[in-house]
Amino acid sequence: MKIGVPKELKQSENRVALTPAGVMALTNLGHQVNVETNAGMGSGIGDDEYQKAGAIIVPTAKEAWDQELIVKVKEPQKEEFVHFREGQLLFTYLHLAAEQAVADALIANKVTGIAYETIQNRTGELPLLTPMSEIAGRMSVQVGVHFLEKIHGGKGVLAGGVPGVEPADIVIIGGGVVGTNAAKIAVGLGANVTMLDINIGRLRELEDLFQGKIKTLASNEYNIRTQVERADLLVGAVLIPGGKAPKLVTEEMIQTMGAGSVVVDVAVDQGGIIETIDHITTHDDPVYVKHGVTHYAVANIPGAVPKTATYALTNVTLPYILKLANLGLDELVKKDPAFTKGLNTYKGKIVHEAVAQGLDRKYADIQTIIQ
CATH class of the missing domain: 3.40.50.720 (NAD(P)-binding Rossmann-like Domain)
Structure with missing residues (x-):
């Protein structure tokens, strides 16, 4: 051929x-x-x-x-x-x-x-999505904490904190390959990590995998709303194979986040789960600010490495x-x-x-x- x-x-x-x-x-x-x-x-x-x-x-x-x-x-x-x-x-x-x-x-x-x-x-x-999802998941936290720095428009929060000071709150919606790899980096940095997923069996697996180093919650509107409000960094990691990602995070929810918070939606190439992600960005111009929240919406995250x-x-x-x-x-x-x-x-x-x-x-x- x-x-x-x-x-x-x-x-x-x-x-x-x-x-x-x-x-x-x-x-x-x-x-x-x-x-x-x-x-x-x-x-x-x-x-x-x-x-x-x-x-x-x-x-x-x-x-x-x-x-x-x-x-x-x-x-x-x-x-x-x-x-x-x-x-x-x-x-x-x-x-x-x-x-x-x-x-x-x-x-x-x-x-x-x-x-x-x-x-x-x-x-x-x-199998052909998994390695890129692994990379995108790991990079979602890597780039997210970068934009949490004050010099890049963020809150000025250190992911792992220091003795006597609270670490950053990182919330991950989706417990699949992307979400799991995001959590690995977030936990490694010492952040407070919360993961949400609709599959309770998967949440049990994540509890075992991370041995109590993360908090897990059932993914529903109430829990998403409360976790988005407290998040310093929010990572969207939901996948519907072949289909459009569901809009799980509304504009109203984003408005409750503190100024300088960061959103990274890995699902943006499938439409994204965050309502305020209204356009795809590029590595050359990766973020925009809406309601005081920095939005990272690059569709080819692994292209950076x-x-x-x-x-x-x-x-x-x-x-x-x-x-x-x-x-x-x-x-x-x-x-x-x-x-x-x-x-x-x-x-x-x-x-x-x-x-x-x-x-x-x-x-x-x-x-x-x-x-």
């Missing part, structure tokens, strides 16, 4: 979809990998490293896109839509429920869109890329039903139910299309 790796165009996105190790694994099996020149520079990977691994370096984005299978990191930008063509396979993070323009372009051009974030394994986990993130991503995507290249889409869907959950668009139709609901579009069952 001919595979293309274009350079990412999203602002401040320095990750790349394949490492040289991934290229070597594919080329050793006879596949052709075309990497756009300088695609890996942001992750510290030069063209020469790709060439040594067997890649063909192509000088333009068009040549990288003019392949059977395109592997990327983030959703295509509008200027990349011109490269879409019928029957093309696109394998990347798509987040289509919050990206209607991308969804429309994929459907119109009958591109098969396969989303990293909706592929599930046999136990229902999201591209060297770590690129290698972590290839570790989990490569087995799927190899299967897709070796078997082809139709055969892989028949052999691996879990992979089918990654399909978002196919032959001009939306074939993921949560994505269809998020976009208010008609859903088509992939099994009725692929024979």
Whole structure:
């Protein structure tokens, strides 16, 4: 199979979809990998490293896109839509429920869109989302406490306090991969940490994991309201696979927070759980202030640590890329039903139910299309 790796165009996105190790694994099996020149520079990977691994370096984005299978990191930008063509396979993070323009372009051009974030394994986990969620969760607290500093517009609160002075109150809504990793950093810094989740069984697991170093609460409107009011740093960490994140924190709740408090909504690429997150920000201009609260709404948080993130991503995507290249889409869907959950668009139709609901579009069952 001919595979293309274009350079990412999203602002401040320095990750790349394949490492040289991934290229070597594919080329050793006879596949052709075309990497756009300088695609890996942001992750510290030069063209020469790709060439040594067997890649063909192509000088333009068009040549990288003019392949059977395109592997990327983030959703295509509008200027990349011109490269879409019928029957093309696109394998990347798509987040289509919050990206209607991308969804429309994929459907119109009958591109098969396969989303990293909706592929599930046999136990229902999201293996291709997990490493980026780990990074985003850890960074959510890292950047949050940065903006709590007075010189960056915050309250001037030290996360761990000092002897005789209370530490910061960090509230995390969502006890999944993002929330758990956020809590690891927050606990490590010595903060007062409260986690909320709707799954009481998960809260029991978190109690055991952190051995009493965090407080857990059932996620409901009353508890969210009371915890938001007292939070110095609020982290949104709720995920609906493929669908839009629910708005759990209202504007009224945000208004109860103290001036200089900080909000980091990791779910912003799926619409966000915080009502006052009204637009996505970038690494170049990551925050804005509303009601005296600093809002961090960067949609590609792991892009700030591209060297770590690129290698972590290839570790989990490569087995799927190899299967897709070796078997082809139709055969892989028949052999691996879990992979089918990654399909978002196919032959001009939306074939993921949560994505269809998020976009208010008609859903088509992939099994009725692929024979």
